[in-house]
Amino acid sequence: MRNLSIPVVINRATIAKSRILSSAMSAYSYNFPNVLTKLGHLGVCYEPVNGSTTWHTHPWKLGPEICNEDIWYVLRGKGVMYYKRAGELKALEFKQGDIVHSKHLTNYTCNTGDKILIIPYFDVPRLPFDERAYENFRSLTPADIPEEARPLDPPVLVHEEDIKPICPFPEGGAKIRPLITHKTAGSMLANVGIFIAEPGEGSDWHSHPLDIWMGFPEEDLFFVIKGSGTLYFRLNDKQYEIPLREEDLVFTGHLPHCVCNTGDEPLIMFCGLTPIKRAVEGEIPEICP
Ligand SMILES: [Fe+2]
Numbered sequence: 001m002r003n004l005s006i007p008v009v010i011n012r013a014t015i016a017k018s019r020i021l022s023s024a025m026s027a028y029s030y031n032f033p034n035v036l037t038k039l040g041h042l043g044v045c046y047e048p049v050n051g052s053t054t055w056h057t058h059p060w061k062l063g064p065e066i067c068n069e070d071i072w073y074v075l076r077g078k079g080v081m082y083y084k085r086a087g088e089l090k091a092l093e094f095k096q097g098d099i100v101h102s103k104h105l106t107n108y109t110c111n112t113g114d115k116i117l118i119i120p121y122f123d124v125p126r127l128p129f130d131e132r133a134y135e136n137f138r139s140l141t142p143a144d145i146p147e148e149a150r151p152l153d154p155p156v157l158v159h160e161e162d163i164k165p166i167c168p169f170p171e172g173g174a175k176i177r178p179l180i181t182h183k184t185a186g187s188m189l190a191n192v193g194i195f196i197a198e199p200g201e202g203s204d205w206h207s208h209p210l211d212i213w214m215g216f217p218e219e220d221l222f223f224v225i226k227g228s229g230t231l232y233f234r235l236n237d238k239q240y241e242i243p244l245r246e247e248d249l250v251f252t253g254h255l256p257h258c259v260c261n262t263g264d265e266p267l268i269m270f271c272g273l274t275p276i277k278r279a280v281e282g283e284i285p286e287i288c289p
Pocket of ligand 1: 206220252
């Protein structure tokens with residue numbers, strides 16, 4: 001069976017921590033291994049009280065319309081994102097329940113609250129998309145990047161309570177809050193939202209195409225925020241299952257699969273789908289984990 005990746009589940013607690021700076025005040029993150037995916041990248045960033053990331057720029061790739069998109073959901077805490085636009089320093093305050101979409105902005109974030117800031121995020125195309133993009137991401141400061149090379153759309157902030165859950169699945173009964181989509185934030189590549197399933201509910205059985213856009217497969221990644229469940233998949237006429245628990249990072253792969261809340265409390269997940277060709281063309285709902 002050619003190139004059909006099986007699902008992979010890795011718990012956050014078992015991934016080595018990456019620190020952005022060596023300072024105790026710097027943010028750190030846990031990243032799902034890039035080798036498993038072609039386009040999507042999933043991680044969880046933590047910022048200690050009074051901590052921050054450092055100035056960085058997300059790269060532009062794949063032509064003027066398609067650049068790196070950085071999408072981060074404020075699971076806990078509050079902070080400020082500082083960014084440069086038209087030579088000016090701007091500030092965007094964010095709090096729990098907000099999700100922010102930005103393209104190749106030069107920015108950094110600070111924790112301004114009195115508890116740790118927890119931010120699951122979804123990047124697409126994943127970093128490093130190539131070595132040049134990686135250098136660009138890690139080493140440049142705002143002054144190093146010519147203005148004409150970074151036509152800057154402002155970031156878009158969406159609050160989850162402002163987006164009503166929808167039922168995108170023909171069966172299963174789970175709901176999605178479609179937070180960052182082509183419609184809500186002008187995303188060119190990503191559908192990101194919150195999956196909500198009561199006990200017994202889930203998604204329908206489905207699979208993601210292998211060649212959907214520029215030769216890339218459709219990819220489905222999620223982070224279990226709360227609750228537990230089961231990821232079912234089929235291979236060679238057999239059905240398999242992987243238990244899901246809090247803080248799991250999941251890549252569903254390309255075999256037929258579905259997710260079900262097999263626990264006894266609500267299952268809440270941060271989920272991202274890329275690319276979004278089928279969603280933009282109306283073939284599937286705006287988000288479909
Ligand atoms: Fe899926």
